[in-house]
Amino acid sequence: MARTSLRDTSNGKIFSTANLIFGIGQISKMTDVSTRQLRYWESKGYIKPKEREDGNTSRLYGYDTFLKVSGIKLMLDEGYTLAASVERTDALMAEAFNIRGFLLDAYHGEATIDGQTMLDLGYFDEDHTQRLYAHRTADNRVHYVVKPENGAN
């Protein structure tokens, strides 16, 4: 029987954050950053409210902005200047999205190898005769296993 996998489900629409929209007051409470600061950061070009077609002038922020504000706030609390906090948050977010994209491309589903549930990481070699699997050990170390494609090695 076919099983559902993140790799081929809804074109990535599952767990989408596209409809997570927040007002300035909500973002403020969620991140503990004042509305005054949020408007100031916007004036500095650090954050950008969502474009809106209706006449309403109140700001709306997407999930991405919530993440960015959270990151900046964290750096600020660590003692970095606002500019440095923005720079570091941008870098970390870029890295995080890179990792996410890489992982989604590398992930080919789950497989049970020797009674152990493992991640199928796809073909291991150029001629597609072996697949690479990985799983985490009890102490959270990553363990890799290479197995022949058809099981008859």
Add this chain to the structure above:
DNA sequence: TTTCTGACA
């Protein structure tokens, strides 16, 4: 009630 811009401390 919430949000907005501008201004003053």
Add this chain to the structure above:
DNA sequence: TGTCAGGA
């Protein structure tokens, strides 16, 4: 950045 004014 906080806070207040005066509107919307």
